[in-house]
Amino acid sequence: MIRRRHRLLGAIVGLVLLGGCAKREAAKTGSTRPPAPVAVASAEPITPIPQTIALDDAKVALGKFLFHTPMLSRDSSVSCATCHPLNHAGTDHLARSLGVNHAEGRVSAPTVFNSGFNFRQFWDGRADSLESQIDGPLESDIEMGSTWRYVVDRLRREPEISAAFQRIYADGVQPANVRNAIAEFERSLITPNSRFDRYLRGETDALTEQERAGYAKFKNYGCISCHQGVNVGANMFQRMGVIRDYFAERGHITPADYGRFNVTNNEADRFFFKVPSLRNVAVTPPYFHDGSAQTLEDAVTIMARFQLGRSLPPEDRADIVQFLRTLTGEFEGQPLSP
Ligand code: HEC
Ligand code: HEC
Structure with missing residues (x-):
């Protein structure tokens, strides 16, 4: 597990540096239980949610x-x-x-x-x-x-x-x-068995061709440098607006927009946020800390523009959105619904 993470870090660190976001914190779960180790065939940067977790x-x-x-x-x-x-x-x-x-x-x-x-x-x-x-x-x-x-x-x-x-x-x-x-x-509020997790566990046809293409693009564009691990996010802080200034373009800056800066008072942390988990993201609109994006299409467009400095061709955006929709898991045997 540790060795795998190091290899992964090596693979993504280049991407992160490319994005100009050298700041990174090692994953730390505080006093919460770390996810149970899961056996996965290949070294994917995302790991499935465990089916069960030992609790009182x-x-x-x-x-x-x-x-x-x-x-x-x-x-x-x-x-x-x-x-x-x-x-x-x-x-x-x-x-x-x-x-x-x-x-x-x-x-x-x-x-x-x-x-x-x-x-x-x-x-x-x-x-x-x-x-x-x-x-x-x-x-x-x-x-x-x-x-x-x-x-x-x-x-x-x-x-x-x-x-x-x-x-x-x-x-x-x-x-x-x-x-x-x-x-x-x-x-106990875990959502295993998303189609994507079933795919990771070896059920190749749990994803359509388009969804697999979307996952490949999610990795190739560099979304994975920030959204990764068991929660497809939530293991580091990153700036909102790495390549372009999100807040200047959106306007009406509020103190909540300062993000991590409000906690550390460190100027380098201004506009940094915990990278959110993308688990179940299709059923949890609106998006971003400011709730400014209503649809996944809009959220992905904004991410590509401000985090990666890219304008996505419609086909790539559609593929990535279809991939994100496969991250909806189950609670008590039922898929989560909005
Ligand atoms: C009035 C609405 C409201 C109530 C009531 C509320 N929350 Fe929240 N919860 C929020 C908001 C808004 C945030 C995000 C706040 C922030 O990040 O500054 C949040 C964040 C959280 C988070 C962090 C999730 C993450 O991904 O960072 C957890 C966990 C949570 N709430 C659990 C609880 C629990 C447990 C209670 C009851 C004791 C509770 N909430 C009551 C609105 C609420
Ligand atoms: C440099 C790190 C970084 C990269 C690269 C990145 N993201 Fe994000 N992502 C974030 C941060 C930070 C937020 C939270 C921003 C906020 O709330 O203001 C976020 C939020 C999101 C959200 C909204 C989630 C929610 O629940 O509100 C989606 C969807 C998303 N990203 C998808 C993507 C996709 C798709 C890509 C690739 C095109 C991508 N991200 C690339 C850091 C990144």
Whole structure:
């Protein structure tokens, strides 16, 4: 696994440097579980999502309840699932999420599916684990508007909930245990068996000729230098607008557009974002941190233009889009739907 990654890095580093984006961080999963190793025949830069993952079932069940209960929000109006509904691919499909009192957020909500494979959480990577991610929405005035003291008191008042915590955690309802249970549930939100993963596992005819051509173009144009690994992304930070200035052309720059800079205060990080996962991307519009692209066609055109300095012939764009559509996986045996 390690050796494979080194070979891969060697192969892509040239591409990345060509794109002028020398900055790179080694994949790191924080306290989340690393993906289980999978046997793949060839050394592809993308690896399949494991079919199953070893988790604590009792914690997953408790986390599932906590993810769906509005009790975590100040006015009991919002749950995690409000903005990340699992029957809608784990996202609210808005350019800006709406939290308590209909307050508008600053960026688009990524899906929670496969978030356990992200090397960091949030567009700017400010949380390094699923556990620490949870403080963000819980305490944000524009999301759940809550506090840990309020949440702990609220949950302790329900005898059944208290008992459920006690059965798993000796110290009962505690912020760390709420975080741990929700994170364990999120780690269960994996979407194996996409047609592309079946192809990687050796089912050559799981993809059409056009989709295979799209994958080849995805690699040849250099999309793969940033979107790679088990999550087809989410293992490095990169600038939005490597070759051309995306923000100057789009206009109306907001503080959220500074991305990673807001976390590090390092000028070199301005406009850098966690490269998003492209798993299930066909069912998770709108695209980009600003939700500015409504269709995959538009997102791919923008990527080619600003990241690679290319204008794609319609046929190449169509092939790449068809390839991206093969990345939709299954949850509980059903393909994700928008
Ligand atoms: C009001 C809508 C809203 C609510 C409620 C909400 N989220 Fe989010 N979630 C978002 C937005 C918007 C982002 C992106 C924020 C950013 O990157 O700055 C996000 C990001 C995330 C991420 C990071 C995904 C990634 O790819 O980086 C995870 C994981 C997540 N939320 C889980 C949760 C959990 C767990 C809860 C409940 C405790 C929750 N969310 C509640 C809107 C919401
Ligand atoms: C230099 C690194 C880099 C390259 C090369 C690159 N991307 Fe991206 N990609 C990113 C980053 C960073 C974002 C997030 C930008 C943002 O939200 O502002 C992104 C976002 C996307 C999204 C939107 C995903 C979502 O959920 O919002 C799609 C689709 C995408 N890229 C496809 C491609 C394709 C196709 C190519 C090749 C034509 C490509 N990318 C090349 C770094 C890259």
